[in-house]
Amino acid sequence: MNDALTYPSDSDLRRLLRFEPDSGAIWLGERRMLLLHTAALAALRQDLIRSVGGEHARRLLTRMGYACGLHDAGFARQTRGGKGLEDMFLVGPQLHMLEGAARVTPVRLKADIEAGQFDGAFRWDDSWEAHAHRTAFGIADEPSCWTLLGYASGYTSAFMGRLILFKETHCAACGDEHCLIEGRPIDEWPDGDAHRHYFEDDSLLDTIDALSQQVEALKTTLSPPVSGGMLVGQSPAFRAAHELMRRAAATQVTVLLTGETGVGKERFARALHAHSDRAQGPFVAVNCAALPAELIEAELFGVEKGAFTGAHAARAGRFERADGGTLFLDEVGDLPLPAQAKLLRVLQDGEIERLGAETGRQVNVRLVAATNVDLLGAVERGLFRRDLLYRLNVYPICIPPLRERIGDIEALAGHLLTRFTAVHNKRLAGFGDRALQTLLHHDWPGNVRELENLVERGVILAPQGGFVEAEHLFPNQPTPPHDSPDGQGRLARQSSDSELALCERILESRTPIAELEAMVLNLAVERSAGNLAGAARLLGMTRAQLAYRLKRNQPGSGDDD
Incomplete structure (x- = not known):
């Protein structure tokens, strides 16, 4: 230098x-x-x-x-x-x-x-x-x-x-x-x-803090029965749903979890299982929407040998695998009607019948169902059995969307940050101020699942030892309007990146400003089909101002300097 x-x-x-x-x-x-x-x-x-x-x-x-x-x-x-x-x-x-x-x-x-x-x-x-x-x-x-x-x-x-x-x-x-x-x-x-x-x-304290974060992440991953899964929150809406879950856990009641996609219905189901007296038994999760209609009965209730072509051996279904524990049926509204009839029988009698079997089998299963659709509306359209709805809807719990849990976002994001830094072997200083502000003001159409994906992406993109910034979470986030000090220290409106890029292209074109103005005015008049009032609105000026500028730009007007 x-x-x-x-x-x-x-x-x-x-x-x-x-x-x-x-x-x-x-x-x-x-x-x-x-x-x-x-x-x-x-x-x-x-x-x-x-x-x-x-x-x-x-x-x-x-x-x-x-x-x-x-x-x-x-x-x-x-x-x-x-x-x-x-x-x-x-x-x-x-x-x-x-x-x-x-x-x-x-x-x-x-x-x-x-x-x-x-x-x-x-x-x-x-x-x-x-x-x-x-x-x-x-x-x-x-x-x-x-x-x-x-x-x-x-x-x-x-x-x-x-x-x-x-x-x-x-x-x-x-x-x-x-x-x-x-x-x-x-x-x-x-x-x-x-x-x-x-x-x-503080160097030793920093090391201890980093190790503590990894230990907490491992505890979350390895000990769901103790923590009840990843249920983090203190907002009133979350606490109300959590209290309903806690009370149901001590009983054998069938639970119906409702809420938008991504709110964490499976996490609530796992927490309910972990807090129940069935915690030592199996927890079996089934996504009904992911199973082909022709295979769903075999998956849920099992198959006897020779029940159909290709059934070379008897196979237990999900109900039998969940015996003594909890069966979680996600997207239960997508079950075909024949499977709904068999599910109703299980709920009434505690008995399942494998495909191809002549006798039933008793099962001891706690059923937790979940849906993000209006089951009553599905009943009216003939897509869901009314009697099954009544059986499932004994104890409904509505899980609130993340946009109604603004006070939980920072804690959830911090929890996910700890988890993903351990998974991806990163040490980060946390979220940047702008990143946290952006998280708090996001609409969250994908709820907790969207937050989980964003935080994991942020952890991967953030530099080692640095902060997770807004650009790591939302790469295409536009910069909001703002003022900044000008060369004299006075606050002035700052142009956006797109406006600056436009000005750069204009300067590079070396087009005289008078010629540029005439081009813009004529284009506005053309787009408005010759209507000066409409063209003036496009340009953000009055009709009289536009008429004056058009006249000034005419050759031989005498107004050119």
């Missing part, structure tokens, strides 16, 4: 900073931001120092800045990954200024990522932290911009892939005119080990 450093344009970074008044959120890339008064931060800082002491306060504030720097390093790769090393690294100082920390002037910057070498110096003017410290405690004996130093160290460490320690050689809190910081690998500082605890104290 050159010693003579100049900042590239920060317009790309300003576009990352998005103000969305309608949603009440401010975003820097995929991270949610918050505008805070420096007076509030200064008061918090002062209280920390007075309550826990300077050394502990320094560690906490350094770690806070370090975490901010780690996040911003991700923007450097996302925003300027295709540019030179110097431009990419200078994202950090430019973001630090954009976030209001200080005015940062690069003094020296030499970096070689492959060799792990770094030597940098930066000047800070108007550091908010130096001002806050001097206001609260007067002239300091030691440099005190701990949060800002943590930021510089965190950003550069993430950028370089090794711990880079920044120290203040001048600090405005100590009475200097400005702050001056220098950074290099921590091993190259004579007193580097004395500063290491500010950054690495």
Whole structure:
């Protein structure tokens, strides 16, 4: 890198900073931001120092800045990954200024990522932290911009892939005119080990946390009888359904689970089985819609040898396999009418008859059925037996759709994240703020099954050690309308990606603006079949404004400049 450093344009970074008044959120890339008064931060800082002491306060504030720097390093790769090393690294100082920390002037910057070498110096003017410290405690004996130093160290460490320690050689809190910081690998500082605890104290805790997540995932996978399957939620609608399930588990009543596709009916059935006195018996699940109509009776009730061509041996059906346990019939509304008649007999007498058999067999089975269709409507259309509906509908439980369980989405997503990180051998920091916000505002037509698929995809696409971002969950999600600071620092509406692409094509075409305007006006008139009022509506202007512009664009109008 050159010693003579100049900042590239920060317009790309300003576009990352998005103000969305309608949603009440401010975003820097995929991270949610918050505008805070420096007076509030200064008061918090002062209280920390007075309550826990300077050394502990320094560690906490350094770690806070370090975490901010780690996040911003991700923007450097996302925003300027295709540019030179110097431009990419200078994202950090430019973001630090954009976030209001200080005015940062690069003094020296030499970096070689492959060799792990770094030597940098930066000047800070108007550091908010130096001002806050001097206001609260007067002239300091030691440099005190701990949060800002943590930021510089965190950003550069993430950028370089090794711990880079920044120290203040001048600090405005100590009475200097400005702050001056220098950074290099921590091993190259004579007193580097004395500063290491500010950054690495939690490494063992991180390892323990990662192992704990894997253990919890294994518990969920291997111990459904204890956990009752993956039933996660505290919303009122979920708790009502769960309470109905819990009460039914202690009885032998036939249960009918209803709800939209993907709400987790089989998970509820497994939980009911796990909480019942049949938990040590088999749980057999059958998807009635997946079985061919001509084979469904043989699958459910079994076959005797020679019952039909190809039946070379007797075979037990699903009812017999579930003897002493629970049989779960999913999509029961898709059963053909002959199979419905035999199912009714099992429910009435507890007896099944194999195909080709002359006598029945007693079975001790708890039946749980599920459907996502209106069975009463199917009865009216002659597709489902009314007497069977009455037998199945003794104890109905309606499982709510995910859109009615907004308060459960974060917990469910976290549970699935733990499960899939263990399955795919990934270690992730969690969901990004934008990703979590997007999950909370999604309509969830596919319910819990859709959430499960999205989280697994996100785990696979997210980088090792990083966050699951909205782009990993919803690759084609459009960017909502937002405002961002312009070159003068004023908020202005930002163009969408498609609008910017259109402007790029126009500029590349080198079409004069007057000619372009005439083309657009004439096209609008043509599409409106010569109706100026209709053309004006297409263009978002009044008829009089359109007529004026058309007249101005006519040759020899005398209005051309």
